[in-house]
Each structure stands twice: as structure tokens, then as C-alpha cells.
Amino acid sequence: MTRLNENYLKLPGSYLFSEIAKRVAAFKEAHPGEQVISLGIGDVSRPLVPAVVAALHQASDEMGAAETFRGYGPEQGYLFLREAILKHDYLARGINLSADEIFVSDGAKSDVANFQELFARSSCVALQDPVYPVYLDTNVMAGRTGKFENGRFGGIIYLPCIEENGFIPQLPRERADMVYLCSPNNPTGAAMTRAELKKWVDWAAANGSIILYDSAYEAFITGADVPHSIYEIPGADKVAVEFRSFSKTAGFTGMRCAYTVVPKALCVYDETGAGHSLNALWLRRQTTKFNGVPYVIQRAAEAVFSPQGQAQIREVIAGYQQNARVILDALKQAGLTAFGGVNAPYIWLKTPKGLDSWAFFTKLLNEARVVGTPGVGFGACGEGYFRLTAFNTPQLTQASAHRIAGLKF
Ligand code: MLT
Numbered sequence: 001m002t003r004l005n006e007n008y009l010k011l012p013g014s015y016l017f018s019e020i021a022k023r024v025a026a027f028k029e030a031h032p033g034e035q036v037i038s039l040g041i042g043d044v045s046r047p048l049v050p051a052v053v054a055a056l057h058q059a060s061d062e063m064g065a066a067e068t069f070r071g072y073g074p075e076q077g078y079l080f081l082r083e084a085i086l087k088h089d090y091l092a093r094g095i096n097l098s099a100d101e102i103f104v105s106d107g108a109k110s111d112v113a114n115f116q117e118l119f120a121r122s123s124c125v126a127l128q129d130p131v132y133p134v135y136l137d138t139n140v141m142a143g144r145t146g147k148f149e150n151g152r153f154g155g156i157i158y159l160p161c162i163e164e165n166g167f168i169p170q171l172p173r174e175r176a177d178m179v180y181l182c183s184p185n186n187p188t189g190a191a192m193t194r195a196e197l198k199k200w201v202d203w204a205a206a207n208g209s210i211i212l213y214d215s216a217y218e219a220f221i222t223g224a225d226v227p228h229s230i231y232e233i234p235g236a237d238k239v240a241v242e243f244r245s246f247s248k249t250a251g252f253t254g255m256r257c258a259y260t261v262v263p264k265a266l267c268v269y270d271e272t273g274a275g276h277s278l279n280a281l282w283l284r285r286q287t288t289k290f291n292g293v294p295y296v297i298q299r300a301a302e303a304v305f306s307p308q309g310q311a312q313i314r315e316v317i318a319g320y321q322q323n324a325r326v327i328l329d330a331l332k333q334a335g336l337t338a339f340g341g342v343n344a345p346y347i348w349l350k351t352p353k354g355l356d357s358w359a360f361f362t363k364l365l366n367e368a369r370v371v372g373t374p375g376v377g378f379g380a381c382g383e384g385y386f387r388l389t390a391f392n393t394p395q396l397t398q399a400s401a402h403r404i405a406g407l408k409f
Pocket of ligand 1 (some may be wrong): 040042043109148186
């Protein structure tokens with residue numbers, strides 16, 4: 001008899017976005033011909049920008065010619081891409097890192113999911129509530145939690161992100177080994193200021209903790225006091241790993257390209273107290289389990305950093321930011337209270353009249369034919385909230401805004 005990893009039995013039946021897709025599919029089947037608009041999963045709607053498409057064509061041609069064909073690439077990513085990332089996202093902001101501290105991958109989701117395997121099973125995990133489910137679920141799978149009871153897993157330090165603290169995680173009283181922070185935040189759209197993030201960096205340094213910092217939505221930052229990278233905070237290179245992605249920045253959700261920064265100054269310790277480089281361990285992990293991102297995709301990602309690529313993606317992002325304003329206005333007209341949408345593509349609204357998150361989901365789907373994400377799917381503190389995304393087209397966003405503004409509660 002082959003035994004399973006029983007930690008999987010602790011998980012909710014299905015991944016949040018699969019559950020939503022299932023319910024929407026059932027609704028569409030029951031209402032054929034009705035236009036359902038999705039402001040649900042954070043998937044982009046605008047096509048790749050011309051600079052990226054040109055790079056894809058050129059790289060494809062190279063793959064078709066004997067002199068320029070490439071097989072396996074470096075697991076960590078081609079140097080041309082790592083250097084472009086380094087120059088544009090770090091050196092240009094006065095952050096001193098080197099190309100061998102950057103690891104190109106097929107997605108921030110997979111990196112953030114995989115990274116936890118470098119830490120001891122006994123490590124104590126802290127994370128935001130509500131939270132992007134991947135941080136939590138992967139630690140459940142790894143056996144770092146107890147059972148799921150009353151909306152919470154035993155053994156996890158939850159950091160409530162609620163209206164009273166502006167949805168910003170506050171330092172816990174207990175020590176944690178690993179802390180997941182996401183800013184700008186998915187799902188609440190809140191973004192930490194430099195001063196707020198500095199508190200976390202100082203806390204991690206004082207406690208010997210590692211921060212797993214997800215900044216996949218960095219491109220949406222508008223506030224001058226919101227850091228674009230955790231390494232803008234002095235000392236962060238000794239306590240933080242940073243996850244970034246081309247998905248939301250440049251429309252790569254279907255292309256798959258992201259990167260993770262693991263500074264060489266970061267150390268983890270064995271049972272004798274001897275330190276080990278986290279960078280070396282991640283390299284060891286990636287070279288064993290990963291064969292790199294396709295050459296053509298990496299060339300496409302490199303093109304994001306060209307002057308044309310930058311101008312073109314800025315325009316796309318500005319369009320999504322405009323969508324966010326349209327949604328916020330519609331919610332106001334409907335008499336609803338909403339947060340986020342300024343430094344992030346996510347709008348976090350308070351469900352009215354005591355409706356719970358799933359009841360609001362059903363009402364929105366039935367009465368407005370609009371799909372969103374129930375806040376409770378992101379954690380107990382998300383109950384009574386609901387997430388909308390700004391990633392649809394301007395036309396469909398306008399149409400959904402019109403439908404939402406006309407809702408009666
Ligand atoms: C979301 O809707 O939260 C995102 O699409 C999640 C992701 O990027 O995996």
C-alpha cells in the first residue's frame with residue numbers, strides 16, 4: 001500500500017481560482033448567450049507589446065538556424081537577461097546586487113511555492129491574512145502546519161491585515177523563521193511605505209528571520225514613499241529574498257517568466273549553528289529540479305527593458321490603472337466602500353449589509369454578470385470583503401462598472 005503525503009488532506013478541496021472557474025462555468029452553462037465579465041483572477045487582457053513580439057520573432061528565427069540554435073540554457077537564466085534586470089531594476093535604483101544573485105524562472109508563483117523547501121520543516125511561518133493562497137498552501141503541503149480549524153491552520157502566525165491597520169501587516173509578538181510579505185498586496189491592494197517596510201527589515205535582522213518578499217505588482221506603484229524593491233531598505237540584503245515577475249508588468253501570464261533575487265549575504269544555519277549561503281542552496285535546488293526558461297521567452301523578457309519596451313509597457317499599465325479608477329468610481333456610485341487600486345491592480349471592497357464574501361460573489365454574478373474573488377478565499381480576515389481586478393479591457397471594465405453602479409443593496 002502506497003501512503004500519501006497526508007499534509008495534502010489538510011488542504012481545502014480545490015485551489016481558490018479553480019473553484020471560482022468551476023462556479024462560473026456552471027453559471028454560463030445555465031445562462032447561455034449571457035455576457036459574463038471577469039474581474040476575478042488577475043490575468044491580463046492586453047496583448048504583448050510590439051517590442052516584445054519583435055524579440056520573440058527574432059529569437060524564433062535564431063532557433064531555426066543551425067548557427068544560432070540553442071539547446072539547454074543556464075538553469076539560472078541567460079546572462080543577457082539577468083544583466084538587463086540588474087541594470088534596470090536594481091542598479092538604476094542605487095541597489096548594489098550582482099547578476100549571480102538573480103535567478104530567472106517560469107513564474108513567481110512557482111518560485112514562491114518552491115522556495116520554502118530550503119527551510120527546515122520545523123520552521124515557524126508568519127503570513128498576512130488575507131493572503132495569496134500559494135504561500136500558505138505550500139507550507140501546509142510541506143508539513144509546517146497543524147490542522148485547519150475555524151478558518152485557520154495551527155502553527156501559523158497570522159498577521160491580520162484589516163481596515164483598522166490600513167491592511168498593513170504589523171510586527172508579531174512571537175518570533176518567526178520565515179515571513180511572507182506581499183507589497184503592493186494581493187489581494188488588498190495596500191502597499192507598504194518605506195517606513196513600514198523598514199520596521200520589518202529591522203525586525204527580521206533582530207530576530208534572525210528571513211523575509212520572502214513578493215513584489216510581483218511593483219510596476220503599479222504610484223506613491224513616492226512606496227519602495228519598488230525591499231533592497232531599497234538598508235540591511236535588507238541580509239534578511240530578504242525578493243520575487244518579481246514579468247506577468248503583470250509586461251503581460252507574460254501565458255509566457256511564463258519571472259525572477260527571484262537571493263543575495264549572497266543571506267545565510268541559513270544547520271543544527272551545529274554553521275551558516276550556509278541561501279544563494280548557493282537555491283542554485284543547487286534549481287540546477288537539480290529546473291532546466292531554465294526557454295531562450296525565446298528570455299529574449300522577449302529582455303526586450304521589456306529596451307527604451308521602446310519600457311514606453312510600451314508603461315502605456316499598458318497606465319490603461320490598467322485607469323481601469324482601477326473606473327471600478328473605484330463605480331463602487332462609490334453603488335454606495336460601497338473600497339480600498340486599494342492606487343498602487344496595485346486590485347480593488348478590495350467591503351461587502352454591504354452583512355453579506356458574506358461568497359454571497360456577494362453569487363449576487364454579483366447573478367445580478368451583474370460580473371465575476372470577482374470572495375475575500376474569504378484569501379483567509380479568515382478576508383471574510384466580508386471582495387476583490388476585483390483592473391486587468392480586463394477598458395471596454396469590458398466600463399461595461400462591468402456600469403452594471404455594478406446600478407446594483408441595489
Ligand atoms: C491572482 O488573481 O491572485 C493572480 O492571478 C494570482 C497569480 O498571479 O497566480
